[in-house]
Amino acid sequence: MKKITFLFLFVVSSICVESQSYIGFLTDNYSGVNSVISNPANITDSRFKTDINLIGVSAFGGNDYYGVNVMDAFKDDYDFDLDAKKSPSTDNNAALNFDIMGPAFMFNLNKKSSIAVFTRARSMVNINEINGETVDDLDNDTTDDFYVNEGDFNAFGQAWAELGVTYARVLFNEGEHFLKGGITLKYLQGGGSAYATGKNLTVDYEADFFVIGGEPQARITTTGQVTYGRFDEFDNDNYDYELPEKATGFGGDIGFVYEWRPNYADYTSTSADGPTYANKNKYKLKVGLSLTDFGQIKYKNGLEETFDISNSVREDEINDEEDLNSVLNNLYILTNSKIGYTATLPTALHLNADWSFTNKLYVNLNTDYSLISKGKENASRISNIVSLTPRFESKWFSFYVPLSMVENNGFQAGAGLRAGPLYIGSGSVITALAGDDSKGADVYAGIKIPIYQGSTKDKDGDGILDKLDGCPDDAGPIENNGCPWTDRDVDGIMDNVDECPDKKGPQENNGCPWGDRDGDTISDNIDACPDEAGAIENSGCPFKDTDNDGVIDKNDKCIDVPGTVANNGCPEVLEPEVTQEIQKTLNAYAKTILFDSGKSTIKLVSNGVLDEIVNILGKYPSAKFSIEGHTDSVGSDALNQKLSEERASAVMTYLIEKGVSSTRLSSTGFGETRPMATNATKAGQAQNRRVEINLVK
CATH class of the missing domain: 3.30.1330.60 (OmpA-like domain)
Known part of the structure; x- marks a missing residue:
């Protein structure tokens, strides 16, 4: 066993996953059915009648151990070990993520609800808590001996396919406030998984410890405990791959989107069956919250074995074994074995805010937070990320520049575009091409068939479509077939609300002139008692004397008890004398x-x-x-x-x-x-x- 073997395995597997697929593209209001993977509520009240994704592929790569200049890396004289910048630590992490969005489509059930069906194939590998400082020590040309003090680590990889069904509907739509929600249910088919965990692991490699047949032979002394799990025959070199039997599960996503629409009235139009919305942006601020990938896959035929690897063996003994399973079972002590285990999806929380400067210029702030802890076994995990993405967006073309802070990878800048049915981009292409210490790279591309909402015409701006407007050049209400009302008596009140359309009258009296029914010279509009003559000072009502004591109620301090004028209508009361x-x-x-x-x-x-x-x-x-x-x-x-x-x-x-x-x-x-x-x-x-x-x- 050579040092370069350890180094190669570490470098190949040190690929840090980023948070979500299709970075930048999913901020686009025209991402269509693809947006269901970030928030299932996105598909309703969208820009589409229907949207069909044919194929989309997203792959992410990063590295928190090596940093490279991507352009220099393609040169013939580039030496990866010498020219790359290393960042070893006692907690280097590794992962890999591929996401393939297969055939998928969405369509509207009605104006308030939509449905989507999608297929998706995914694979993720996570390796956590690798001691990068030990790996860095392996690259020592002064001696062939080395000592690895790894301690604890865990590694997990899985591939799976999803068949998802999403339902979303408008939950609240009142004026400038709008809320929609959605839920996705997914049937999961495991495509394979394997994992390993180590406890208190050390490796002592002594290059020339033995001499056998005149040839030096290395001794490898190890300590600690290793647990190795995989679905049946995963590591068999002769294994003809088939989907694992009894490896299924269920998962789901749930999300909500709130939109603040201060100019909501500008986006409404009217058709024969009532109000509808024009095909343009309606919000000033959009905020989305979603929980994705909650669920598990049960590998009922999977095998999990735990070994005590505290032993010293010769290097040729390891080389003589066929595979890792043979090495563990033949050279070390099996302490526990069981059939079946559960693999957990990369559950994550997503918060997204989108601000509209105009109908075509936006800025998006997105945060993805993993709800899977770094040390959780048998679980895939995304890296936490915060992205700020300015974008230009139109019906047939969008362009975006995501600027992200990614866990383990640091700052990354990318670019992407959508041109009709084609979408392509990367969340890190600018950083990868311009930086000398790039630790991440990703790319995605896909093709779809978008069918957008039709545009509407309303020349006079009265909210009635021209094809239904009796007066398309003059604004008018729908009750009058889009034509303006007339005003026969020219009192400023349209005939449709004027109760006296042939006599002038004020608006307060519904277009009719005021009268004086009781003849007290006070017009009925200001007469509190229009059917009884009264005094002006009593608002047209007669004064009353309820107790008939000669003092009218307005001056009577004891309205219901007879009294004297001198005592303001109250009876005289003799007060006792202070003696x-x-x-x-x-x-x-x-x-x-x-x-x-x-x-x-x-x-x-x-x-x-x-x-x-x-x-x-x-x-x-x-x-x-x-x-x-x-x-x-x-x-x-x-x-x-x-x-x-x-x-x-x-x-x-x-x-x-x-x-x-x-x-x-x-x-x-x-x-x-x-x-x-x-x-x-x-x-x-x-x-x-x-x-x-x-x-x-």
């Missing part, structure tokens, strides 16, 4: 109001007393009261004056908040000027610190 006893009770309560020391804030304990005062004042709704604050002589005159005013105001504020009218209350402070006891003693000072509530006479 000396009530006055004493108020001040008895007021003197017990307590404040925080040196402050005007009322202590919570006094709330009950204040509420009693509120109850008393409520019994005398017309009486007015003065709230007076007093202090002792401790402190300065100015400070005591201010404190007495603030305490009186605080009590008044509390009473107002509890419902006493502010018009009935006033507050003032007297400071220390009106003592009711001597300030020489503590007891006297306590009596002087008080609030009084007195009737204002």
